[in-house]
Amino acid sequence: xxxxxxxxxxxxxxxxxxxxxxxxxxxxxxxxxxxxxxxxxxxxxxxxxxxxxxxxxxxxxxxxxxxxxxxxxxxxxxxxxxx
Amino acid sequence: xxxxxxxxxxxxxxxxxxxxxxxxxxxxxxxxxxxxxxxxxxxxxxxxxxxxxxxxxxxxxxxxxxxxxxxxxxxxxxxxxxxxxxxxxxxxxxxxxxxxxxxxxxxxxxxxxxxxxxxxxxxxxxxxxxxxxxxxxxxxxxxxxxxxxxxxxxxxxxxxxxxxxxxxxxxxxxxxxxxxxxxxxxxxxxxxxxxxxxxxxxxxxxxxxxxxxxxxxxxxxxxxxxxxxxxxxxxxxxxxxxxxxxxxxxxxxxxxxxxxxxxxxxxxxxxxxxxxxxxxxxxxxxxxxxxxxxxxxxxxxxxxxxxxxxxxxxxxxxxxxxxxxxxxxxxxxxxxxxxxxxxxxxxxxxxxxxxxxxxxxxxxxxxxxxxxxxxxxxxxxxxxxxxxxxxxxxxxxxxxxxxxxxxxxxxxxxxxxxxxxxxxxxxxxxxxxxxxxxxxxxxxxxxxxxxxxxxxxxxxxxxxxxxx
Numbered sequence: 001x002x003x004x005x006x007x008x009x010x011x012x013x014x015x016x017x018x019x020x021x022x023x024x025x026x027x028x029x030x031x032x033x034x035x036x037x038x039x040x041x042x043x044x045x046x047x048x049x050x051x052x053x054x055x056x057x058x059x060x061x062x063x064x065x066x067x068x069x070x071x072x073x074x075x076x077x078x079x080x081x082x083x
Numbered sequence: 084x085x086x087x088x089x090x091x092x093x094x095x096x097x098x099x100x101x102x103x104x105x106x107x108x109x110x111x112x113x114x115x116x117x118x119x120x121x122x123x124x125x126x127x128x129x130x131x132x133x134x135x136x137x138x139x140x141x142x143x144x145x146x147x148x149x150x151x152x153x154x155x156x157x158x159x160x161x162x163x164x165x166x167x168x169x170x171x172x173x174x175x176x177x178x179x180x181x182x183x184x185x186x187x188x189x190x191x192x193x194x195x196x197x198x199x200x201x202x203x204x205x206x207x208x209x210x211x212x213x214x215x216x217x218x219x220x221x222x223x224x225x226x227x228x229x230x231x232x233x234x235x236x237x238x239x240x241x242x243x244x245x246x247x248x249x250x251x252x253x254x255x256x257x258x259x260x261x262x263x264x265x266x267x268x269x270x271x272x273x274x275x276x277x278x279x280x281x282x283x284x285x286x287x288x289x290x291x292x293x294x295x296x297x298x299x300x301x302x303x304x305x306x307x308x309x310x311x312x313x314x315x316x317x318x319x320x321x322x323x324x325x326x327x328x329x330x331x332x333x334x335x336x337x338x339x340x341x342x343x344x345x346x347x348x349x350x351x352x353x354x355x356x357x358x359x360x361x362x363x364x365x366x367x368x369x370x371x372x373x374x375x376x377x378x379x380x381x382x383x384x385x386x387x388x389x390x391x392x393x394x395x396x397x398x399x400x401x402x403x404x405x406x407x408x409x410x411x412x413x414x415x416x417x418x419x420x421x422x423x424x425x426x427x428x429x430x431x432x433x434x435x436x437x438x439x440x441x442x443x444x445x446x447x448x449x450x451x452x453x454x455x456x457x458x459x460x461x462x463x464x465x466x467x468x469x470x471x472x473x474x475x476x477x478x479x480x481x482x483x484x485x486x487x488x489x490x491x492x493x494x495x496x497x498x499x500x501x502x503x504x505x506x507x508x509x510x511x512x513x514x515x516x517x518x519x520x521x522x523x524x525x526x527x528x529x530x531x532x533x534x535x536x537x538x539x540x541x542x543x544x545x546x547x548x549x550x551x
Contacts (some may be wrong), residue, residue: 007426023422034348048441050434065522067323067497067522070450076448
């Protein structure tokens with residue numbers, strides 16, 4: 001169950017206006033619907049702990065993993081292997 | 084004798100070398116097949132007939148002179164988001180309707196330098212993610228059932244190759260845009276490792292996932308093209324310096340002794356039963372050929388759709404900031420994505436980038452147990468353009484819910500995959516499988532796909548339109 005409310009049209013309109021983007025009422029309605037539809041996925045994403053100390057995971061690690069032939073992910077630990 | 088349009092690129096080259104046919108004959112046949120089938124499928128935005136015939140004449144001369152190059156005289160199409168010097172490059176959009184680049188994308192240049200003959204610019208979904216019912220150029224239709232989409236965003240590429248307009252077309256893949264139309268049109272498609280093929284000169288959709296690759300009617304053709312287009316491009320920061328593999332030389336080594344992972348979760352859930360059966364049948368065939376099937380799990384697969392979508396929306400919103408004041412000139416589908424991208428926060432976008440490491444870890448751990456992973460090409464079949472509802476067993480889903488389910492994780496991780504046809508399912512529509520391998524092991528993915536192709540006839544199936 002989601003714990004945070006979705007952003008309403010007024011809030012989304014204000015965010016867009018602050019970025020200098022003018023949106024029609026139709027675009028705003030569609031954006032509200034999209035935000036509502038994605039809310040649970042977003043909360044699931046936000047629920048995954050990401051460390052501040054120790055072995056960090058940054059976007060650079062994702063690039064390095066590819067270049068390193070698929071080895072060395074910060075999350076590919078012994079503990080993870082036992083799952 | 085087989086029609087020239089039924090030949091793969093590799094078969095055409097054999098005929099050119101033996102003198103059985105000439106590049107000019109093959110290009111003329113491609114042009115005629117395009118004239119015949121195009122009214123039914125609308126796969127082409129710009130035909131390049133005069134330029135193609137001139138290039139074919141040069142290829143004729145090279146075969147006579149003994150100076151033929153690796154793709155000499157083979158007709159190819161290019162998704163219309165790759166720049167072509169002197170030929171308009173529209174992105175399937177109104178905004179770039181009249182844009183004529185003065186340069187070739189690196190991939191186009193490499194193809195031309197290898198002797199390929201570009202005959203057409205193939206329709207994409209607008210900007211590679213816009214509306215399947217393209218309001219500017221009309222929808223591209225699936226040769227297997229013209230009430231249905233071929234999938235996208237390399238829609239024209241998939242439809243054109245299936246309709247035998249060309250043996251090879253170059254597509255791009257950010258969430259499945261090569262493998263989706265390949266699977267739904269019954270052809271093969273290769274999404275290389277991110278960075279394996281230079282992106283310079285392609286209109287970007289999401290730079291951290293965009294990947295260029297071929298669609299074709301044989302695995303050998305995928306290997307032949309990759310051999311030409313792969314390799315470092317100094318002017319492209321995303322381009323890898325990893326050495327190329329021998330993609331053609333490894334093709335026929337078979338699968339004996341290989342361990343192939345079969346997912347226990349995610350990929351075969353919410354997947355049509357006939358597609359599940361096709362994957363299981365492929366696993367049996369690999370076992371019969373000497374491979375071992377091992378179970379693998381992807382504990383964080385449920386995160387992939389959200390990571391993929393928020394990454395995609397954040398990057399495309401940034402890229403289209405330059406024309407965000409012209410939203411009314413975009414198709415409604417892509418305009419909606421630009422709008423939604425405005426509300427992806429920096430922290431959420433960066434969280435997605437950090438979490439990509441978590442998805443990569445799932446694969447890293449899986450690859451400790453296996454050499455490659457076998458998954459469906461797609462969970463479902465090409466939907467009708469009228470409603471875009473995808474059939475999964477007895478249930479229908481809107482296509483955004485299921486279409487990228489089996490493809491997005493390979494863009495998030497950057498892994499290479501090959502999609503190949505695996506028969507027909509619901510209402511006689513094509514279905515497929517994918518083979519994924521560790522980064523820069525396209526040679527292995529192609530080799531396994533080739534082994535499958537050699538013991539099946541699925542790649543020979545042609546839509547009724549071809550012979551009708």
